Amino acid sequence: MTRVIDTESLTRAFGERLAVDHLDLHVDSGDIFGLLGPNGAGKTTTIRMLTTLLTPTSGTARVCGFDVSGQPGEVRRRIGYVMQSVPWQVNRLLKAREIVEIEAALHHVPRHTRRDLVDEALDLVGLLAHADRTIGEFSGGMHKRLDLACGLLHQPELLVLDEPTLGLDVQSRHRVWDYVVGLRDKGVTVLLATNYLDEADRLCNRLTIVDKGSSVVTGSPTELKRAVAADVVQVATAAPHRLQAAIAGEPWVKNTVLTESNELHIYVEDASVALPAVMRLSLAHDLRLERVAYTQPSLDDVFLLHTGRELRDLEVGA
Amino acid sequence: MADQTLIRKQTTVEPATKPERTSWEEWRGEVTALTRRWFLQLVRERLNLLLSITQPAIWLLFFGSALGRAIDRDAIGTSNYVGFMLAGVIAFTVVTNTVTGAMPLLWDKETGYLDKLLSMPIARSSLIVSRFLFQFALGTAQVLLVFLVAVATAVDVASGPVGAIVILAAAGLLSMALTALSTALAYRVPSHGTFFAIMGFVTLPLVFLSNAFVPLDSMPPWMAIVARLNPLTYAIEAMRILVLDGWDGSVVRALAVLGLFAVASLAVGAYEFRRHTGERVR
Numbered sequence: 001m002t003r004v005i006d007t008e009s010l011t012r013a014f015g016e017r018l019a020v021d022h023l024d025l026h027v028d029s030g031d032i033f034g035l036l037g038p039n040g041a042g043k044t045t046t047i048r049m050l051t052t053l054l055t056p057t058s059g060t061a062r063v064c065g066f067d068v069s070g071q072p073g074e075v076r077r078r079i080g081y082v083m084q085s086v087p088w089q090v091n092r093l094l095k096a097r098e099i100v101e102i103e104a105a106l107h108h109v110p111r112h113t114r115r116d117l118v119d120e121a122l123d124l125v126g127l128l129a130h131a132d133r134t135i136g137e138f139s140g141g142m143h144k145r146l147d148l149a150c151g152l153l154h155q156p157e158l159l160v161l162d163e164p165t166l167g168l169d170v171q172s173r174h175r176v177w178d179y180v181v182g183l184r185d186k187g188v189t190v191l192l193a194t195n196y197l198d199e200a201d202r203l204c205n206r207l208t209i210v211d212k213g214s215s216v217v218t219g220s221p222t223e224l225k226r227a228v229a230a231d232v233v234q235v236a237t238a239a240p241h242r243l244q245a246a247i248a249g250e251p252w253v254k255n256t257v258l259t260e261s262n263e264l265h266i267y268v269e270d271a272s273v274a275l276p277a278v279m280r281l282s283l284a285h286d287l288r289l290e291r292v293a294y295t296q297p298s299l300d301d302v303f304l305l306h307t308g309r310e311l312r313d314l315e316v317g318a
Numbered sequence: 319m320a321d322q323t324l325i326r327k328q329t330t331v332e333p334a335t336k337p338e339r340t341s342w343e344e345w346r347g348e349v350t351a352l353t354r355r356w357f358l359q360l361v362r363e364r365l366n367l368l369l370s371i372t373q374p375a376i377w378l379l380f381f382g383s384a385l386g387r388a389i390d391r392d393a394i395g396t397s398n399y400v401g402f403m404l405a406g407v408i409a410f411t412v413v414t415n416t417v418t419g420a421m422p423l424l425w426d427k428e429t430g431y432l433d434k435l436l437s438m439p440i441a442r443s444s445l446i447v448s449r450f451l452f453q454f455a456l457g458t459a460q461v462l463l464v465f466l467v468a469v470a471t472a473v474d475v476a477s478g479p480v481g482a483i484v485i486l487a488a489a490g491l492l493s494m495a496l497t498a499l500s501t502a503l504a505y506r507v508p509s510h511g512t513f514f515a516i517m518g519f520v521t522l523p524l525v526f527l528s529n530a531f532v533p534l535d536s537m538p539p540w541m542a543i544v545a546r547l548n549p550l551t552y553a554i555e556a557m558r559i560l561v562l563d564g565w566d567g568s569v570v571r572a573l574a575v576l577g578l579f580a581v582a583s584l585a586v587g588a589y590e591f592r593r594h595t596g597e598r599v600r
Binding site: 048051052053073076077079081083085086087089090091093094098101102103105106107108111134 | 340344347348350351352354355358359362363422425426429430431433434435436437438439440
């Protein structure tokens with residue numbers, strides 16, 4: 001297995017603020033690797049360093065075996081980069097095909113294969129039928145698909161996708177997901193930055209949760225969720241602190257976290273044991289329960305457990 | 319924008335090994351693709367295309383016929399006012415192009431499209447060279463048209479066809495120099511507001527404090543001194559002598575000054591671009 005991305009203590013400061021703080025990333029060939037975190041966690045700054053657009057303040061980053069500061073040209077030849085939002089306005093008078101052709105030429109795709117590759121790329125994202133329309137007429141989802149088509153033209157060793165479904169409608173999101181799944185099947189290595197839990201869960205085979213510029217935890221989605229617990233019991237009550245105190249120390253409790261929305265999350269190995277116990281203890285302490293539910297842990301629980309905050313709330317807040 | 323300011327401040331890390339060079343074929347391909355982008359945008363905007371190319375010719379006709387009668391022929395030293403004006407209108411056109419020519423680079427920078435381009439394996443120089451080629455082609459089309467109009471309205475180029483080619487070359491040189499400076503400014507400024515403020519402040523004085531419309535001899539002495547320091551004056555002088563008087567030693571002198579100015583401007587442009595992209599232009 002070859003390392004496609006390898007960073008050591010990668011750090012980037014903007015003035016006093018550390019946007020990325022001693023980040024270690026290891027992405028193997030064939031991975032769909034997720035960078036999951038809230039807005040401002042340092043995902044885009046990390047990507048800008050890995051795509052040679054920003055020099056690290058300290059630490060090192062090697063992409064496809066080349067140092068991003070020492071041999072940026074070699075890195076650029078091997079990566080495809082789909083920005084969070086490609087400013088299509090600057091090219092709004094160009095036709096979709098022309099844009100892809102120009103990108104292909106800029107990636108040094110040989111002239112004799114260019115035509116076929118351009119058609120193939122447009123076809124892959126379902127834009128072949130719209131190839132001769134100027135992109136000023138395109139919807140947001142179509143612009144994104146055009147960007148994705150451009151990312152793969154030169155068959156990069158690593159494709160970097162920065163928030164590929166941000167601001168897209170459900171249908172367009174699913175198209176992008178299908179596209180990434182297609183890449184996985186082809187064995188393309190992908191670095192996917194996202195703040196959508198379901199997206200990371202569905203697409204990535206490994207991910208790292210980043211918060212405030214640092215990696216909080218790394219693993220496969222299943223591993224990460226398993227490490228939290230087998231089940232999560234969620235309890236809404238007027239006095240969550242009292243319930244938290246009441247169940248503390250019980251053998252079936254792995255962990256408890258009080259969310260920002262004042263819901264108590266109880267991480268347990270078996271909900272069928274935990275639920276009756278929660279009821280019993282609530283009655284004994286005269287606590288009125290408003291809602292009790294149990295689910296399997298999500299990546300949100302992973303984030304919550306490691307940072308004490310909910311990614312979902314942060315999304316809404318942002 | 320915050321990011322971009324910071325890119326400039328950071329020290330460039332010394333490459334561990336010599337960075338690989340773009341091959342000549344690759345570079346040619348990049349320049350072709352980027353130039354194509356500029357031309358496609360222009361041809362899709364028909365009105366822009368039409369007005370850009372015809373504007374200088376219309377200026378010449380307007381000045382030639384409307385102002386020609388109000389001008390003291392002794393002051394301009396010729397009875398052919400359109401012939402006198404030709405060099406001034408060409409220079410004025412080049413100055414106008416310079417402002418509009420750097421704008422797309424400004425948009426690329428501000429919207430972040432430049433970042434996308436910079437993440438691709440292209441030589442930094444192809445970004446600039448493509449814009450220069452585009453500006454040069456557009457400028458040549460304008461100057462050719464204004465020339466045709468001038469010849470059609472009774473201007474005889476005293477230096478003949480070779481002189482006409484030299485006039486074109488002088489216009490190209492001036493265009494290259496000013497485009498380099500406006501490009502440098504576009505990469506330097508924090509946002510387009512500053513760019514347009516500076517351009518608005520500079521362009522008209524640049525034209526009027528030169529011999530574009532008034533000969534140096536007719537100016538108040540202080541103005542003539544300022545105009546002598548203005549590189550535009552030398553470009554106009556060379557072109558004007560070639561139109562009205564033919565070959566003359568002072569043409570060579572003026573062209574030499576213009577050439578020096580162009581070299582200095584290109585150096586400034588390359589420096590600013592390198593600073594902005596954080597890497598040597600290669």
